[in-house]
Amino acid sequence: MAEITYREALKRALREEMQRDPTVVIWGEDVVAYAGGGAYGVTSGLAKEFPGRVRDTPIAEEAIIGVGIGAAMGGMRPVCEIMTVNFTLVAWDQIVNHAAKQSHMFNGQIKVPMVIRTPNGHGRTAATHSQNFDAWFAHVPGLKVVAPSTPYDAKGLLKTSIRDDDPVVFLEHLQLYGTRGEVPDEEYLIPIGVSDYKRRGKDVTLVTWGRMTMESLKAARVLAEEGVDVEIVDLRTLRPLDLSLALESVHKTNRVIVVEEGWRTAGLGAEIAASLQEMAFNDLDAPIARVAGLEVPMPYAKNLERATLPFAEDVVAAVHAMLQKQY
Amino acid sequence: MDKENLVALYRQMVLIRVFEDRAAEMYAKAKIAGFLHLYNGQEAVAVGAVSALHPDDDVVVNYRDHGWALARGSSARAVMAELFGRATGTTGGRGGSMHLVDVRNRFWGGYAIVGGHLPLAAGLAAAAQYLKTGRVTLCSMGDGSTNIGTFHAAMNWAKLWNLPIIFMVENNQYAMGTHYDVHSAVPMIQKAAGYNMYAEQVDGMDVMAVREAVCRAAERARRGEGPSFLDVVTYRYRGHSMADPDVQRDKAEIARWKERDPITRFATEVLLKRNLVTPKDLDDIQKSVEQEVEDAIEFADKSPEPALDTLYDYIYQQPVRNMQIAGSLIRPPTIAKSVPANGKHA
Numbered sequence: 001m002a003e004i005t006y007r008e009a010l011k012r013a014l015r016e017e018m019q020r021d022p023t024v025v026i027w028g029e030d031v032v033a034y035a036g037g038g039a040y041g042v043t044s045g046l047a048k049e050f051p052g053r054v055r056d057t058p059i060a061e062e063a064i065i066g067v068g069i070g071a072a073m074g075g076m077r078p079v080c081e082i083m084t085v086n087f088t089l090v091a092w093d094q095i096v097n098h099a100a101k102q103s104h105m106f107n108g109q110i111k112v113p114m115v116i117r118t119p120n121g122h123g124r125t126a127a128t129h130s131q132n133f134d135a136w137f138a139h140v141p142g143l144k145v146v147a148p149s150t151p152y153d154a155k156g157l158l159k160t161s162i163r164d165d166d167p168v169v170f171l172e173h174l175q176l177y178g179t180r181g182e183v184p185d186e187e188y189l190i191p192i193g194v195s196d197y198k199r200r201g202k203d204v205t206l207v208t209w210g211r212m213t214m215e216s217l218k219a220a221r222v223l224a225e226e227g228v229d230v231e232i233v234d235l236r237t238l239r240p241l242d243l244s245l246a247l248e249s250v251h252k253t254n255r256v257i258v259v260e261e262g263w264r265t266a267g268l269g270a271e272i273a274a275s276l277q278e279m280a281f282n283d284l285d286a287p288i289a290r291v292a293g294l295e296v297p298m299p300y301a302k303n304l305e306r307a308t309l310p311f312a313e314d315v316v317a318a319v320h321a322m323l324q325k326q327y
Numbered sequence: 328m329d330k331e332n333l334v335a336l337y338r339q340m341v342l343i344r345v346f347e348d349r350a351a352e353m354y355a356k357a358k359i360a361g362f363l364h365l366y367n368g369q370e371a372v373a374v375g376a377v378s379a380l381h382p383d384d385d386v387v388v389n390y391r392d393h394g395w396a397l398a399r400g401s402s403a404r405a406v407m408a409e410l411f412g413r414a415t416g417t418t419g420g421r422g423g424s425m426h427l428v429d430v431r432n433r434f435w436g437g438y439a440i441v442g443g444h445l446p447l448a449a450g451l452a453a454a455a456q457y458l459k460t461g462r463v464t465l466c467s468m469g470d471g472s473t474n475i476g477t478f479h480a481a482m483n484w485a486k487l488w489n490l491p492i493i494f495m496v497e498n499n500q501y502a503m504g505t506h507y508d509v510h511s512a513v514p515m516i517q518k519a520a521g522y523n524m525y526a527e528q529v530d531g532m533d534v535m536a537v538r539e540a541v542c543r544a545a546e547r548a549r550r551g552e553g554p555s556f557l558d559v560v561t562y563r564y565r566g567h568s569m570a571d572p573d574v575q576r577d578k579a580e581i582a583r584w585k586e587r588d589p590i591t592r593f594a595t596e597v598l599l600k601r602n603l604v605t606p607k608d609l610d611d612i613q614k615s616v617e618q619e620v621e622d623a624i625e626f627a628d629k630s631p632e633p634a635l636d637t638l639y640d641y642i643y644q645q646p647v648r649n650m651q652i653a654g655s656l657i658r659p660p661t662i663a664k665s666v667p668a669n670g671k672h673a
Binding site for chain 2 (some may be wrong): 023025060062065066067068069070071073076097098107109110111141142164165193240
């Protein structure tokens with residue numbers, strides 16, 4: 001088992017699925033030659049390996065998604081890359097009014113087996129380029145939404161997403177591309193809709209996904225030194241939402257904090273907190289807390305950007321607050 | 328075309344006309360709800376275009392889609408039942424008037440977000456090209472959709488990739504109630520020039536002219552010569568939808584266009600003139616069509632509403648584990664498909 005980056009894990013998934021199925025293609029902005037392949041390097045080298053199957057497209061996100069939907073209807077399995085999640089807004093009509101509607105509205109006659117790969121993230125790129133729309137996608141019936149946190153999950157979930165017969169929004173993260181983790185050489189798949197424990201513990205349950213799983217793990221190490229033992233549930237799939245492990249964990253710890261990167265109001269954390277209290281109210285020893293991004297358009301300045309985003313220290317502070325309060 | 332096929336074109340146009348008139352009646356009787364966009368006046372476009380295509384070519388259209396579904400072979404019963412919101416409709420009452428579909432005929436649906444289906448059509452054409460199926464995609468749209476971003480994105484992409492697609496504008500000169508001169512900066516045909524795309528202007532009130540233009544465009548596509556753009560000039564006799572009181576259009580303008588009625592013209596200038604039919608034959612066709620539509624109405628009216636327990640069916644083609652968990656109440660779909668989704672790809 002080798003340790004590879006999240007970026008490399010994604011690339012291996014793409015390569016394996018392209019080798020397996022000739023109808024899998026990659027279309028997106030600058031996926032062929034720019035910087036070796038992909039603005040963030042995920043597709044580098046694949047165009048050479050698979051001639052004619054990795055194609056640069058115009059900067060027209062509504063067409064990248066729309067053409068992908070049509071190609072999926074016509075018998076292909078396109079993987080459409082949208083350079084960052086911010087640009088999916090240009091294609092929102094195609095994603096919500098078309099990709100998500102086809103199967104149900106046309107009574108099962110049309111399927112759309114496509115993957116929309118796009119990264120969340122930030123990096124001193126200011127308000128229009130530093131957003132997180134996990135909750136928006138997760139709100140839409142008809143979409144499957146996946147947000148892996150580790151190289152292992154990224155590879156297994158991307159392979160499953162490509163084979164899935166429904167449109168899958170595959171949310172990567174700029175800050176995760178360079179992170180490393182163990183990935184087996186042999187093939188494996190991870191099912192969509194199955195959450196995962198990333199740390200076992202007994203004191204407080206952290207329910208999270210994506211980059212915040214990594215921040216939660218960092219927080220857990222700090223807390224462990226203080227003798228606080230947190231359990232971390234990584235949702236991995238945001239729609240359909242699998243809260244079974246979160247629920248199991250709450251029965252044990254009786255305390256839950258939802259940790260998300262996006263804006264707090266009407267965020268996914270609100271949904272998770274509401275659902276958990278509906279199902280496990282009597283198990284809770286404290287109100288469910290949320291760690292979330294501050295509700296401002298992201299500023300450029302280094303200190304302001306950092307203040308806007310949640311990090312491990314915010315998770316630590318939330319755990320402290322929860323354990324210190326008396327109810 | 329032989330006599331039999333010419334008469335069939337005529338019958339299809341009459342069927343659409345009668346179907347739409349009766350649908351309007353059913354709307355007034357509140358048997359049909361929501362938006363109902365009628366095709367009266369534009370019959371030659373769908374009928375002429377479909378007659379030029381192969382049975383396994385792909386057809387994608389906008390929400391003014393009853394005529395297209397009928398021309399492409401959906402039964403009047405299934406279409407009327409869909410307008411009634413019944414289980415026996417083209418989508419079992421899911422989509423209604425604006426979202427008819429019949430994938431068995433590779434009729435990929437009516438789409439109700441203006442311009443939204445254009446990239447999808449380009450995608451179907453891209454699949455035909457990649458999979459080397461030899462299929463051509465016909466994408467119909469209104470003149471109002473030629474100003475939105477997806478129009479330009481799809482035109483550019485289709486030309487760039489040399490896709491086997493026909494972009495056909497049903498240019499009835501109104502974007503809902505706004506006249507072409509108010510909504511568009513340049514003449515329609517000029518919009519193709521921006522993408523160096525083969526283009527023709529076509530008399531949309533002449534079924535044979537539409538047929539021939541689509542034949543030429545389809546042959547170009549099959550020869551690998553890429554996309555075509557057809558500006559099919561037509562007119563709709565009724566308002567944008569049944570919700571439109573149609574007060575903004577000049578009544579004299581409507582009357583002038585009715586003088587060029589595609590059904591009357593085809594009857595007098597082709598069928599009767601060439602002695603292919605007698606006036607009695609035309610009467611018989613009229614009667615048989617009226618009977619077919621009456622039967623469709625009876626069928627729709629007697630059909631059951633969709634069963635409530637089908638509500639969650641097909642939200643996903645492929646259900647996943649744990650769907651019932653959490654507050655989302657998502658249920659796995661019932662797997663009961665008589666027709667495989669997306670038909671057969673080979």
